[in-house]
Amino acid sequence: MFKAVIGAEKLKDTIESISTLVDEARFKLTADGVSVRAVDPANVAMVSLDLAKDAFDSFEATEGELGIDLTKLNGILEMADKNDNIELSLDETAHKLVIRMRELSYTMSLLDPSSIRKEPKVPALDLPAHIVIRGEDLKRAVRAAEKVSDYMSMGVRGEVFFMEAEGDTDNVQLEMTKDQLIDLKPGEAKSLFSLDYLTDISKIAGKTGEVSIDIGKDYPLKVRFKIAQNHGDVSYMLAPRVESE
Amino acid sequence: MFKAVIGAEKLKDTIESISTLVDEARFKLTADGVSVRAVDPANVAMVSLDLAKDAFDSFEATEGELGIDLTKLNGILEMADKNDNIELSLDETAHKLVIRMRELSYTMSLLDPSSIRKEPKVPALDLPAHIVIRGEDLKRAVRAAEKVSDYMSMGVRGEVFFMEAEGDTDNVQLEMTKDQLIDLKPGEAKSLFSLDYLTDISKIAGKTGEVSIDIGKDYPLKVRFKIAQNHGDVSYMLAPRVESE
Amino acid sequence: MFKAVIGAEKLKDTIESISTLVDEARFKLTADGVSVRAVDPANVAMVSLDLAKDAFDSFEATEGELGIDLTKLNGILEMADKNDNIELSLDETAHKLVIRMRELSYTMSLLDPSSIRKEPKVPALDLPAHIVIRGEDLKRAVRAAEKVSDYMSMGVRGEVFFMEAEGDTDNVQLEMTKDQLIDLKPGEAKSLFSLDYLTDISKIAGKTGEVSIDIGKDYPLKVRFKIAQNHGDVSYMLAPRVESE
Known part of the structure; x- marks a missing residue:
């Protein structure tokens, strides 16, 4: 019923x-x-x-x-x-x-x-670094990265959150300090992700004020935010790409 | 001149x-x-x-x-x-x-x-049911019907005007009482029409406040409204499809 | 640096x-x-x-x-x-x-x-007629001309600036007197131009308030205007087409 x-x-x-x-x-x-x-x-x-x-x-x-x-x-x-x-x-x-x-x-x-495919088991992950970023800043960085590559790395270096994409001739970089973010909990983290998925996720996240990101070293990414006027929780988990260099 | x-x-x-x-x-x-x-x-x-x-x-x-x-x-x-x-x-x-x-x-x-093809003779039709509907309500129902079928039936059942479309798995229905319409004159009426034409007509009618519809049982439909800031009259006549069921 | x-x-x-x-x-x-x-x-x-x-x-x-x-x-x-x-x-x-x-x-x-192709030498031209027109009027005339032809002639007849395009069955004409323009310096002028180029140039010029045009008889056209909030000067020079009639 x-x-x-x-x-x-x-x-x-x-x-x-x-x-x-x-x-x-x-x-x-x-x-x-x-x-x-x-x-x-x-x-x-x-x-x-x-x-x-x-x-x-x-x-x-x-x-x-x-x-x-x-x-x-x-x-x-x-x-x-x-x-x-x-x-x-x-x-x-x-x-x-x-x-x-x-x-x-x-x-x-x-x-x-x-x-329909069975409901997956959501793996429990303990990711070292945590940031909270404005949805539009995430979306903007992902859109910029698409101009030069199909992949993008994300991570934390000291007290700075970064997103980077390297193309054959050009590259794109976003660096944000704690002040420019909503929150930052430092931790060693850098992983590479497919922009195909990040684009889809960031389009949805881009409409939201606050997006939480948990990230590790060559580990899955976790992106969480509220929808439906704060009555809904969405979270995405995205597997990393292994860097081939 | x-x-x-x-x-x-x-x-x-x-x-x-x-x-x-x-x-x-x-x-x-x-x-x-x-x-x-x-x-x-x-x-x-x-x-x-x-x-x-x-x-x-x-x-x-x-x-x-x-x-x-x-x-x-x-x-x-x-x-x-x-x-x-x-x-x-x-x-x-x-x-x-x-x-x-x-x-x-x-x-x-x-x-x-x-x-250019000769001006047609406009047939005189005496259609039993008559309704007046907001243009946007008509357009909305036609757009919904397109999602499931190429045809749509329209008619009056008792004191209710209806539009219905049946697809292979889904169907769409609009029912409006006299209160929800601008006017309704009941009469036995149900005819099936091609959405190709209803779509074109309802796009034009959708811009108008009031649209008059005359309808019968397996008879042509007549759709009339004012254009050009009430200085023009447009009317469409649309032949019914014979239901093959 | x-x-x-x-x-x-x-x-x-x-x-x-x-x-x-x-x-x-x-x-x-x-x-x-x-x-x-x-x-x-x-x-x-x-x-x-x-x-x-x-x-x-x-x-x-x-x-x-x-x-x-x-x-x-x-x-x-x-x-x-x-x-x-x-x-x-x-x-x-x-x-x-x-x-x-x-x-x-x-x-x-x-x-x-x-x-990259070398910087061209800008030829010094002494064009007899000069007009100043609103960017949107230029763009509008070019868009209209595209409906009927691939070429458009421009010139000055007495105290009137004209733009004309002739198609197989239809033609388009813009005529503007000094009053309808921002400025006009008469002079014998009529040249034919390819609309491919005029379209591109007029799209840019169409955003601007004032566009200066210098024109002659079967001579290149010069179109000049300010951009970047008056801190930039753009000028285009466009070679005429030889009329084949």
Whole structure:
């Protein structure tokens, strides 16, 4: 059983944060809210989303799992105005999700959850360095790095957070001290990441005021921030590339 | 003889309402204004436009007919600013229309009206149900229907106006009561239409406050509204599709 | 030695005024500012740019020449916000230009100036007619001409400046008297130009309030205006087409 009402913008942001990595996902319902864990097809990045009951104007659910085609759902949500309320209700017998916005109702077939890749186990990582950066600064550095390379390294040197990309002839560098960041906990850290994934993640993170980054030495990166007006938590884990030099 | 001045935006809206169905049209001139009747190449939809003399800042015409390439005229009008006045004058001997906007003058060859498909006879239809809906509500429902199908049915059930589209797995439905509409006159009505045409028509109608719809049971649809700041009447007639189920 | 700070918008406008004709250029540095002279690959149009020291927030340079990939530089400047300051500094040993915007630094390889086409000699022309026109009026006439032809003639007839384009069936004409222009010095003038080039030049000139045009009879056209908030001078010279009629 699932029946909920949520502001269109909050729902859009939530779906987008998952659909940046995967096209289909399993939404886990409990009485307390919705959660999603998904890994991209290449096993490089993982997203973990928790949307609390409070993010909804009304929310009723029993334990369950919904298989959702995110591309289709994004298409439907495009039709909503920013201030529309979206009403979601599960038609259990027909295995469909009814999405209502004003007088319009869209009946969407659900996917069989067992046909969607299993929820990954989120590894526990103890990463030495921690920074908090403005979303737009992260996005800006990633966009600059794309101009010269397909990879970007991130790390902490002393009291400075850096992002660097080296191309054949040109290179790009961002250096930020604790003053220029929101927070910095130093620690030995430098890892290389694929810009394909960083671009997708930073597009979502770029809309947010504060983005937490945990990073280590040739270790996965963890990027966390709030969405849906602080009622949702998104975190991404991104595997490092081994430097070939 | 033809010589007239009209605001750029009014003229653009007028031309667009015809060019959504046909690329060329015969413009009929009388001392009282301009009118166009045209049928799309597939004989599925018909447009009928009447633009009164009042829509113009100045208007002088004797009876006549102008063959106009609408694609070209749209291209020319794109260059006008919203608040520009457009001066139109017929060069009868050269068979050209001179279009002036500020210091710029564009001399456009006219088409031979006899080379353009004849003006259709507008059939008299007595359709049982009648509704008046906000243009944006119509456009919104049509856009939603496109997500699931190439066809959409419209009709009235009791005191409710509905639009429905059924896809292979999903479906879309709009239901509006008299309260949610501007007006409703009930009557038995349900017909299926091609979204190709409804999309074009609803894009134009979507800019308007009030759109009148007359509808019957497996009968053509009639969509009417005002354009050019209430000085013009546009109406579309759209043939139904026979349901194959 | 070169080290300078300039507003992002001023730098973008400056680079764009050159990159509309060429992909690479030699930037000549002196203690007083920067200048560029370049000819397009087909030898039809020439651009001459002088950006005074005053255009910069700070400027220090010794005589020198930088070979710059304009396409790449445009891409880098896209990342800057309108109000950002851009810091430029030359790394002479590595032969690189370091471009800093906020915490981000981009290190761009310079091109060998000798690999870039030599600076052209700007011919001294004594053109009989001179007009000053609003940039947007020029752009508008060029856009209209494109609708009907690949060429456009410009000239002065008595006290009237005209621009004309003739297509197979349609034609476009702009006529402006001294009152409608900012200034007009009459003189016998009519030349035909390729719209390929006029389009590029008028896109840049269209952003400017006042554009000076010098013109003769089957002679090159000279188009001049200020950029970078009046601290820069751009001028284009465009060879005429010989009328084949």
